[in-house]
Amino acid sequence: QAFAQGSAKFAGxxxxxxxxxxxxxxxxxxxxxNKAVPGSSANRGGCESCHGAAAVxxxxxxxxxxxxVSFGNRKVDAKLKDASCLSCHEASKTLxxxxxxxxxxxxxDSCHSVHQSGKKNLKASEPELCYTCHKDIRSQVNKKSHHPxxxxxxxxxxxxxxxxxxxxxxxxxxxxxxxxxxxHSEKRGPYMFEHLPVEENCxxxxxxxxxxxxxLLSKKTPQLCQxxxxxxxxxxxxxxxxxTFKGATPSKQLTAxxxxxxxxxxxxxxxxSTKGLRFVR
Amino acid sequence: AEEKKLEGEVTISxxxxxxxxxxxxxxxxxxxxxGFYGDVNLRYNSAGxxxxxxxxxxxxxxxxxxxxxxxxxxxxxxxxxxxxxHNFTFDARTFYTGVGTDRLTYTGVVPVGGAAAGAFxxxxxxxxxxxxxxxxxxxxxxxxxxxFFLDVSVSREEKxxxxxxxxxxxxxxxxxxxxxxxxxxxxxxxxxxxxxxTKAFFASxxxxxxxxxxxxxxxxxxxxxYANTAASAVPDVITLPxxxxxxxxxxxxxxxxxxxxxxxxxxxxxKTKSEADLLNYISANVAGGWSAITLSDPKFNGELDSQxxxxxxxxxxxxxxxxxxxxxxxxxxxxxxxxxxTDGASVFKNHLFDYNKENIGASFGLKLPGxxxxxxxxxxxKVKRERGDFPENVDHTYSADLKWDGVEFLTAKAGYxxxxxxxxxxxxxxxxxxxxxxxxxxxxxxxPYVRRFDVAPMNRDTxxxxxxxxxTDNLNIGIGYRNKRTxxxxxxxxxxxxKSDEINFDIDYTVGSxxxxxxxxxxxxxxxxxxxxxxxxxxxxxxxGNPDGGILxxxxxxxxxxxxxxxxxxxxxxxxxxxPKKLTLTFRYDSVKSDGLADYNLQWLLAGQTQDNIDMxxxxxYRKQVFQAKAVYDATKSLALTxxxxxxxxxxxxxxxxxxxxxxxxxxxxxxxxxxxx
Numbered sequence: 001q002a003f004a005q006g007s008a009k010f011a012g013x014x015x016x017x018x019x020x021x022x023x024x025x026x027x028x029x030x031x032x033x034n035k036a037v038p039g040s041s042a043n044r045g046g047c048e049s050c051h052g053a054a055a056v057x058x059x060x061x062x063x064x065x066x067x068x069v070s071f072g073n074r075k076v077d078a079k080l081k082d083a084s085c086l087s088c089h090e091a092s093k094t095l096x097x098x099x100x101x102x103x104x105x106x107x108x109d110s111c112h113s114v115h116q117s118g119k120k121n122l123k124a125s126e127p128e129l130c131y132t133c134h135k136d137i138r139s140q141v142n143k144k145s146h147h148p149x150x151x152x153x154x155x156x157x158x159x160x161x162x163x164x165x166x167x168x169x170x171x172x173x174x175x176x177x178x179x180x181x182x183x184h185s186e187k188r189g190p191y192m193f194e195h196l197p198v199e200e201n202c203x204x205x206x207x208x209x210x211x212x213x214x215x216l217l218s219k220k221t222p223q224l225c226q227x228x229x230x231x232x233x234x235x236x237x238x239x240x241x242x243x244t245f246k247g248a249t250p251s252k253q254l255t256a257x258x259x260x261x262x263x264x265x266x267x268x269x270x271x272x273s274t275k276g277l278r279f280v281r
Numbered sequence: 282a283e284e285k286k287l288e289g290e291v292t293i294s295x296x297x298x299x300x301x302x303x304x305x306x307x308x309x310x311x312x313x314x315x316g317f318y319g320d321v322n323l324r325y326n327s328a329g330x331x332x333x334x335x336x337x338x339x340x341x342x343x344x345x346x347x348x349x350x351x352x353x354x355x356x357x358x359x360x361x362x363x364x365x366x367h368n369f370t371f372d373a374r375t376f377y378t379g380v381g382t383d384r385l386t387y388t389g390v391v392p393v394g395g396a397a398a399g400a401f402x403x404x405x406x407x408x409x410x411x412x413x414x415x416x417x418x419x420x421x422x423x424x425x426x427x428x429f430f431l432d433v434s435v436s437r438e439e440k441x442x443x444x445x446x447x448x449x450x451x452x453x454x455x456x457x458x459x460x461x462x463x464x465x466x467x468x469x470x471x472x473x474x475x476x477x478x479t480k481a482f483f484a485s486x487x488x489x490x491x492x493x494x495x496x497x498x499x500x501x502x503x504x505x506x507y508a509n510t511a512a513s514a515v516p517d518v519i520t521l522p523x524x525x526x527x528x529x530x531x532x533x534x535x536x537x538x539x540x541x542x543x544x545x546x547x548x549x550x551x552k553t554k555s556e557a558d559l560l561n562y563i564s565a566n567v568a569g570g571w572s573a574i575t576l577s578d579p580k581f582n583g584e585l586d587s588q589x590x591x592x593x594x595x596x597x598x599x600x601x602x603x604x605x606x607x608x609x610x611x612x613x614x615x616x617x618x619x620x621x622x623t624d625g626a627s628v629f630k631n632h633l634f635d636y637n638k639e640n641i642g643a644s645f646g647l648k649l650p651g652x653x654x655x656x657x658x659x660x661x662x663k664v665k666r667e668r669g670d671f672p673e674n675v676d677h678t679y680s681a682d683l684k685w686d687g688v689e690f691l692t693a694k695a696g697y698x699x700x701x702x703x704x705x706x707x708x709x710x711x712x713x714x715x716x717x718x719x720x721x722x723x724x725x726x727x728x729p730y731v732r733r734f735d736v737a738p739m740n741r742d743t744x745x746x747x748x749x750x751x752x753t754d755n756l757n758i759g760i761g762y763r764n765k766r767t768x769x770x771x772x773x774x775x776x777x778x779x780k781s782d783e784i785n786f787d788i789d790y791t792v793g794s795x796x797x798x799x800x801x802x803x804x805x806x807x808x809x810x811x812x813x814x815x816x817x818x819x820x821x822x823x824x825x826g827n828p829d830g831g832i833l834x835x836x837x838x839x840x841x842x843x844x845x846x847x848x849x850x851x852x853x854x855x856x857x858x859x860x861p862k863k864l865t866l867t868f869r870y871d872s873v874k875s876d877g878l879a880d881y882n883l884q885w886l887l888a889g890q891t892q893d894n895i896d897m898x899x900x901x902x903y904r905k906q907v908f909q910a911k912a913v914y915d916a917t918k919s920l921a922l923t924x925x926x927x928x929x930x931x932x933x934x935x936x937x938x939x940x941x942x943x944x945x946x947x948x949x950x951x952x953x954x955x956x957x958x959x
Contacts, residue, residue: 074686093476099543238815250946256937
């Protein structure tokens with residue numbers, strides 16, 4: 001092997017270790033440094049299989065030289081760094097669609113450290129790792145109503161595939177509803193009486209990362225419902241402070257679960273007659 | 282010689298808690314209580330084989346276990362188990378017995394309404410609204426015959442508990458009746474994928490099969506309004522989610538092309554089926570407590586099919602151009618039974634909703650001089666649906682992202698997106714037009730002004746800018762701002778405007794080997810404006826329905842509402858390495874606070890009302906504060922001792938819940954709700 005023999009181009013792993021002692025030690029403990037792993041860099045030329053040929057770098061007493069890749073350096077082109085990773089990992093179902101995803105512009109080393117021995121070599125655990133860039137999502141997840149993301153029971157990667165998908169927002173499904181139904185299979189129906197916006201897109205009413213409203217609703221009820229169902233009698237009523245528990249005329253259309261005090265089956269119903277049609281049974 | 286290595290950590294924790302107030306809110310997804318629990322993390326490696334075991338929260342109702350192993354490059358397997366607790370409300374109450382079963386009943390008499398109900402003091406069943414998911418899964422990946430691969434996994438999840446449901450009575454003028462709905466779900470999933478993966482070519486075929494079973498598909502209950510005097514009378518019924526099965530077959534592929542291009546395809550076909558026995562009666566306020574209905578078929582067979590086609594071409598022919606062109610087609614076909622229901626004079630069929638979407642678009646990443654990268658993009662989306670008001674929408678989305686990293690210590694990004702949604706409104710035709718077409722006439726007088734926000738024509742602008750600064754290796758600062766504004770331009774009745782502003786900031790700083798500091802601040806302000814009309818009669822005339830028709834009475838008037846929410850969250854923390862690799866002290870404080878306002882404006886005010894005293898200032902107001910302190914002492918190489926303290930405080934106030942009453946009566950003594958505390 002030209003890599004290990006310290007040819008004119010390659011310096012050999014021992015040369016690297018002489019200066020980069022800590023990096024060599026962490027690398028040796030990692031999956032990449034494990035010779036029992038077929039195809040690992042330990043079997044393919046060690047450090048230089050990822051960082052590039054280092055002979056000139058050694059000859060010039062550690063000077064930066066063209067052609068070598070420094071991971072973890074923001075200023076190095078992501079494509080250059082990724083090319084090193086993809087040379088081994090592209091031939092997998094995980095990275096088959098990498099080039100379609102937006103993350104190709106940030107680079108593998110933004111999330112992974114090749115010298116780590118933790119889970120998937122991630123630099124931090126989810127969701128903190130994702131918050132590094134997606135700060136607005138951190139803000140959403142902190143809200144009162146949220147999936148148990150902070151509590152460690154749902155992770156970003158349960159719904160999103162950071163390595164590229166056909167779905168929008170790197171979602172792991174062809175539609176939003178298909179994704180939601182994977183955990184909320186009871187909502188799939190199919191129902192005799194369907195609520196059309198529900199059938200088309202759960203996100204018409206819900207926001208998945210966090211909300212100030214219960215049940216991850218994007219707006220507060222009953223006003224969310226009224227925005228579509230302005231009609232004669234009670235749907236078009238202006239339910240103000242007078243209709244609260246403390247008001248002069250408490251109304252079931254406003255207090256507690258408001259519309260859902262009667263319209264309980266808003267995701268769909270097989271109820272009888274018009275009661276099913278109106279989602280009250 | 283073979284190198285075998287076992288390493289890991291075992292943690293045993295003792296916890297003493299003192300919880301006062303609303304325990305369900307503090308414990309929403311947790312199981313905080315006095316006692317001991319544990320965590321285990323073990324890793325074993327031996328000549329190409331590996332085995333990992335991880336257990337967390339062992340001994341609690343939030344415990345999870347994960348075991349995985351295999352031989353590198355040949356096969357992998359896993360078995361896992363997870364429990365998720367979701368607490369909604371503790372100590373809820375109802376006058377029913379049989380909570381948790383499919384039959385709720387009561388003894389004695391529960392007043393139908395009026396003053397008698399106001400004085401009614403039922404004996405109560407106390408229960409918790411909470412659910413628990415228990416999921417067991419296993420899987421196997423085979424890479425032995427690379428580049429061919431095979432992945433198989435199965436899982437079973439059971440979900441049990443109680444959630445609130447309701448059965449209103451006596452039509453819209455009656456009362457709401459809140460009931461505990463039993464959850465007894467089981468979902469079995471099988472995933473199978475096999476394929477071929479090389480750098481140049483990828484192909485896979487996969488099957489996803491999911492079967493949902495609900496042990497309780499109907500909730501029978503004695504409704505005070507119907508069959509009031511006889512517990513044995515035909516009970517009222519709420520239908521619950523039916524059993525269903527869903528399978529999806531997918532083919533995915535990718536091929537590398539010349540000019541550093543790649544073609545990707547995804548073809549998917551799915552079918553979802555359900556079956557439900559339909560009720561041939563409805564509870565009603567008649568002497569018998571129910572009235573018969575006639576159905577063209579007593580059994581409903583639900584069937585939804587979907588087709589999905591994605592084609593994506595990516596190309597990076599020169600380093601300065603990174604292009605992507607895509608096409609997506611999705612179609613949902615509704616093949617469910619169309620059943621004719623005859624209920625007295627009303628004869629109607631269930632509506633079979635289906636839709637299809639076509640989306641085509643492109644983006645071009647352009648490297649410009651001066652370390653600039655510009656990515657303009659365009660997307661065209663056409664939706665056709667079986668829906669009366671907007672059978673078709675077209676979305677044009679234009680966007681541009683700009684990134685600059687011209688200096689060592691800064692990356693700056695700016696983005697803009699414009700969405701134009703168009704669509705032609707149509708008059709809806711009601712399923713039940715009413716005697717003499719009276720309901721349809723009403724629809725004809727109201728609907729021309731209504732634009733439902735999910736399909737309404739609109740313009741949306743989104744601006745965002747962010748800066749990531751890293752002036753030194755040990756200091757990182759991130760700042761972001763986003764402004765989003767949606768204008769539902771054709772809407773008269775409904776949601777007209779939606780806007781939000783967001784600011785995000787974070788910083789982390791490391792002081793040598795002595796300390797690490799971090800902090801964040803997130804701010805969001807949202808505002809929405811909706812315009813509505815009170816129409817307190819049925820049927821109505823064209824003039825009464827017209828918001829500009831000049832009719833202004835207590836029964837016919839316009840009103841509008843501006844809702845605003847200001848939410849900010851911040852946190853800061855520090856790790857002090859008091860004795861490096863020996864003693865670490867950690868402190869952390871987090872706070873999240875939201876302040877909402879419902880600002881009403883009514884064209885007609887009742888006696889005593891003013892434009893100010895009808896507003897609601899406690900509108901989903903809440904604040905949560907968490908303080909944590911921890912000391913970790915590494916006593917030996919293999920023993921660490923941790924002592925921690927956490928304080929949490931949660932405050933909540935909302936006009937819809939303040940002054941909560943299980944039986945609420947109006948000033949006229951009319952019963953509005955029989956509630957349970959959900």
